[in-house]
Amino acid sequence: MHIKTGNGFEKTPLEIDQSRQVWILLHAHMRNETHASDLLPTLTTQARDPLSLRAGGAWTVEHAELMEHLCQDVTPNVRGAVGAELDLAAVTALDTSGAWLLEKLSRAPIHGDGIKVRYPSDTLVGLLTQAHKLNRCASSPEPRKAWPLAQLDRATDYMAGVSHDAVAFLHLLGAVCTSLGRIILHPSRLRLTSTVYQLFRVGWQAIPIMVLITFLIGAIIAQQGIFHFRRFGAESYVVDMVGILVMREIGVLIVAIMVAGRSGSAYTAEIGAMKMREEIDALITMERDPIEVLIVPRVLALVLALPILAFLGSLAALYGGGLIAWLYGGMSPAIFIARLHEAVSVTHFEVGLIKAPFMALVIGIVAAMEGLRVKGSAESLGRQTTASVVKSIFLVIVIDGVFAVFFASIGM
Amino acid sequence: MGENNAAIQIDDLVVGFGRHVVIDRLSLTVRRGETMGLVGASGGGKSVLMRAMIGLLPKRGGEIRIDPQIERRAVNRLGVLFQQGALFSSLNARQNVQFPLRENINISDELLDEIANAKLEMVGLTPADGEKFPSELSGGMTKRVALARALALDPAILFLDEPTSGLDPIAAGEFDALITVLQKTLGLTVFMVTHDLSSLASICNRVAALADGKIVALGSLDEVRASDHPWVRSYFHGVRAKMIHSPGQ
Numbered sequence: 001m002h003i004k005t006g007n008g009f010e011k012t013p014l015e016i017d018q019s020r021q022v023w024i025l026l027h028a029h030m031r032n033e034t035h036a037s038d039l040l041p042t043l044t045t046q047a048r049d050p051l052s053l054r055a056g057g058a059w060t061v062e063h064a065e066l067m068e069h070l071c072q073d074v075t076p077n078v079r080g081a082v083g084a085e086l087d088l089a090a091v092t093a094l095d096t097s098g099a100w101l102l103e104k105l106s107r108a109p110i111h112g113d114g115i116k117v118r119y120p121s122d123t124l125v126g127l128l129t130q131a132h133k134l135n136r137c138a139s140s141p142e143p144r145k146a147w148p149l150a151q152l153d154r155a156t157d158y159m160a161g162v163s164h165d166a167v168a169f170l171h172l173l174g175a176v177c178t179s180l181g182r183i184i185l186h187p188s189r190l191r192l193t194s195t196v197y198q199l200f201r202v203g204w205q206a207i208p209i210m211v212l213i214t215f216l217i218g219a220i221i222a223q224q225g226i227f228h229f230r231r232f233g234a235e236s237y238v239v240d241m242v243g244i245l246v247m248r249e250i251g252v253l254i255v256a257i258m259v260a261g262r263s264g265s266a267y268t269a270e271i272g273a274m275k276m277r278e279e280i281d282a283l284i285t286m287e288r289d290p291i292e293v294l295i296v297p298r299v300l301a302l303v304l305a306l307p308i309l310a311f312l313g314s315l316a317a318l319y320g321g322g323l324i325a326w327l328y329g330g331m332s333p334a335i336f337i338a339r340l341h342e343a344v345s346v347t348h349f350e351v352g353l354i355k356a357p358f359m360a361l362v363i364g365i366v367a368a369m370e371g372l373r374v375k376g377s378a379e380s381l382g383r384q385t386t387a388s389v390v391k392s393i394f395l396v397i398v399i400d401g402v403f404a405v406f407f408a409s410i411g412m
Numbered sequence: 413m414g415e416n417n418a419a420i421q422i423d424d425l426v427v428g429f430g431r432h433v434v435i436d437r438l439s440l441t442v443r444r445g446e447t448m449g450l451v452g453a454s455g456g457g458k459s460v461l462m463r464a465m466i467g468l469l470p471k472r473g474g475e476i477r478i479d480p481q482i483e484r485r486a487v488n489r490l491g492v493l494f495q496q497g498a499l500f501s502s503l504n505a506r507q508n509v510q511f512p513l514r515e516n517i518n519i520s521d522e523l524l525d526e527i528a529n530a531k532l533e534m535v536g537l538t539p540a541d542g543e544k545f546p547s548e549l550s551g552g553m554t555k556r557v558a559l560a561r562a563l564a565l566d567p568a569i570l571f572l573d574e575p576t577s578g579l580d581p582i583a584a585g586e587f588d589a590l591i592t593v594l595q596k597t598l599g600l601t602v603f604m605v606t607h608d609l610s611s612l613a614s615i616c617n618r619v620a621a622l623a624d625g626k627i628v629a630l631g632s633l634d635e636v637r638a639s640d641h642p643w644v645r646s647y648f649h650g651v652r653a654k655m656i657h658s659p660g661q
Contacts, residue, residue: 061488061565064517095488095566096594100530101523126593134530135539376547377501 039092043070050083053105056090059098067101078108078115088120088128099131165369165391172291172369173361176299179292194297202263203305209262210255210309211316217254218246218317222324235329239339242321247348251314253400256359259306260392264367267298268388271371272381280372299364306360307353314352351412355403359396366392418479419444419569419601420465425474427457427464434460436625437474442569444479447595447602449612451647452622458605459495461622462571465603466492482568488516491567495574497558499546505532505557506542512564531560536586551578559587563594570594572604576611584608588615621647 039057046052053074059067078084086106091098106115119125145153183190225238271294274280280290318340325331370388374381420442427435434457442448452458463469465476482489499508509528513519529539535556546554555578562570570591576584588611594600606612612619612633619636621629621644629639637648 061513061517064513064519064523068519068523096530096534096563097527097566100527104526126596130534130593131530134533135526377545379502380547 041067041070041098042090043074045074045077046087048077049081050085051077051081051110052085052087053078054087054090055102056092058093059091059102060093060095061097064097067098071101071105074105075108078105078110081110084110084115085118086115087118088124089118091120091124094120094124094127096127096131099127100134103128103131103134168369168373169365172295172365172372175291176296176365176368179289179296180300182292183296189292191293191297194293195300198298198301199305201266202259202301203308206259206262206305206309207312210258210313213258214246214251214254214313215316215320217250218242218320219324221245221250221317222321223328226325226329235331236339238321238325238329239331239336240343242318242325243340243344244348246314246317246321247344247352249352249400249404251317252310252352252356252359253396255310255313256306256356256363256396257393259302259309259360260363260396261389263302263305264363264392265385265389267364267367268371268374268385269381271295271368272374272384275372275374276376276381295364295368298368299361302360302364303357306363307356310353310356314349347412351403351407355400358403359399362395362399363392366395417444418442418477419446419482420479420603421475421477422465423475423477425461425464425476426472427460427469428472433472434625435464438622438626439474440620440627440630442601442603443618444601445595445599446617447591447604447615449616449619450603450605450622451607451612451619452605453643453647456622457625458622459573462573462603462605466490466571478569488565488567490569490571491562491565492571493555493559493562493573493575495577497546497554499549499554499558499561501546504543504545505537505549505553505560506539508546508557509542509560509564512561516565528560528564531563532557534563534590535560536583552580552583555579556583566594567600569601569603572602572606574605574607576606576608581610584611585614591615 041055041057041059041063043053043055046054086102088102091102094102102117106117108115117128119128144150222238222242225241226235229235229238271280274294280294283290283293322333322336322340325336326333367388370384370391374384418441420440422438422440425435425438425440426433438461450458450461460469464471467476478489499505500511503511506525506528509531510524513524513527529542532539532542537553537556537560541549541553541557544553546557549557555575559572559575562572576587579587591600591602592615595602602615604611604616606616616633618631619629619633620627621636621639621641623641623643628641629636629644636644639645
């Protein structure tokens with residue numbers, strides 16, 4: 001009797017069994033499994049017409065790779081067989097993975113009454129009967145959409161997301177304003193302790209890093225100005241540039257972006273984690289408004305802290321600029337201050353600081369909005385935190401642009 | 413010292429946090445192939461003992477020995493069902509079950525799916541549930557998926573931290589039956605922390621009672637129930653325990 005194998009050579013069943021044995025030994029050698037107690041799984045063809053298969057050894061998960069290989073080897077033979085028998089008497093150990101593979105083998109479609117299974121010792125039968133019941137209902141995977149349609153779907157989802165964002169933002173802004181109104185009518189509703197604590201976190205604790213960064217930015221602007229203005233002999237105008245730029249734009253913008261990254265992300269993560277752990281639901285069941293308890297103190301703290309930080313940041317930037325003008329440009333501090341007096345008016349300072357509370361409001365609302373959108377998973381917390389920082393930085397820059405247009409048209 | 417058929421042998425174990433000693437010179441033997449139930453007061457150190465046995469908490473003193481035959485195994489030494497499930501929230505249920513398989517053995521995706529589906533079915537879930545993410549699962553389903561994951565590699569020793577809490581009585585009964593079948597066929601050793609008196613009665617071969625950082629009673633449920641340690645007495649002879657064991661009265 002000869003069997004046609006995949007590569008066209010003809011082999012007797014014995015040869016096939018021999019080659020399989022070699023493969024098994026090689027496999028065992030590679031895995032360094034020479035212990036006598038874990039016998040490797042085997043699956044041999046004892047006879048053909050009717051087909052008789054004999055499984056032996058340990059059919060356990062650590063040999064899963066080998067077991068799968070063995071089953072794949074005999075499956076083509078089983079498919080064509082008329083009547084078959086699977087003898088499991090020599091199986092020494094079994095677990096669910098092994099039981100499932102043997103069960104799967106016994107389910108192969110054949111002519112006649114199906115594969116007869118001769119069960120092993122009593123102790124292993126329980127698991128095989130379990131496996132016999134498993135994976136009966138096939139799950140059909142969802143049909144996938146064609147590529148262009150899927151892309152179109154994604155585009156519409158994205159656009160819908162943008163309008164969703166706008167609505168959610170306005171909704172939360174409204175809720176915070178209502179809550180603030182209620183607090184103004186009944187000041188005792190304000191969570192003073194919480195607000196002060198948040199102010200400490202986002203204001204006081206943020207001062208060192210804000211001052212350091214704005215100091216460096218001021219110094220860099222001054223250095224670049226001196227280097228390039230020197231060609232026209234216009235070094236003294238560096239003071240005007242540093243003064244106006246820092247007061248009107250850079251000071252508040254850098255600080256707002258830093259606050260969005262530092263405190264906005266923290267707000268989103270905190271509120272998101274509270275959402276995940278059902279703390280917000282607990283608040284609602286106690287008839288406490290989460291907006292009033294959690295969000296208003298945070299937003300209020302940010303609205304108070306950002307102008308202060310922007311003010312300190314602007315000072316630090318001017319200090320940095322002045323230091324560089326002195327050390328690098330050779331302009332004495334007295335002259336720097338005198339020039340600054342001429343160049344900068346209180347208007348520039350006002351223009352800068354007026355923007356700060358609005359930026360703070362946007363950062364706070366976006367952070368809370370994204371925090372409330374967190375679903376159960378850790379991944380979603382990360383995604384919403386990223387979204388919070390990206391969206392608030394984007395909006396801060398948009399607000400800055402809108403104010404620039406506004407101040408230009410009213411002549412400030 | 414100890415029995416030669418021990419799966420886990422604990423001698424004079426001490427575990428503590430700061431100045432607080434939770435487990436105080438505790439000795440216990442978990443025999444191969446048995447189901448041991450651990451009972452104890454809430455906050456009495458049951459979970460601490462289990463975490464120390466798994467190796468998640470450092471021990472201050474004493475010794476924990478795992479049967480060398482199990483220690484020698486390549487992939488499937490321990491399976492742990494954590495109290496809250498501890499499913500990976502970024503993977504769906506099926507991927508969670510497949511994770512230990514995928515990490516340890518090299519088999520086709522088709523077989524991975526089949527084994528994962530089989531495990532999910534064994535704990536009473538459908539393949540469709542496998543698509544759900546942990547945040548979409550109910551408490552009981554989370555527990556089942558976590559059990560399926562703990563069983564993914566058919567471990568030699570299974571640690572269960574309050575496995576039936578959050579399951580309805582029918583599901584809890586099915587779970588107990590499943591453990592019994594697995595134990596018979598795999599020679600599984602099960603160590604479970606539980607408050608479920610019917611689990612204790614139906615599947616635990618032995619019960620250990622933990623109080624004051626020590627094992628105060630050990631043996632079959634009846635033997636432990638007969639103990640005259642005050643805490644054990646109030647545990648097994650309290651109102652709730654009576655309601656279970658003598659429903660007609």
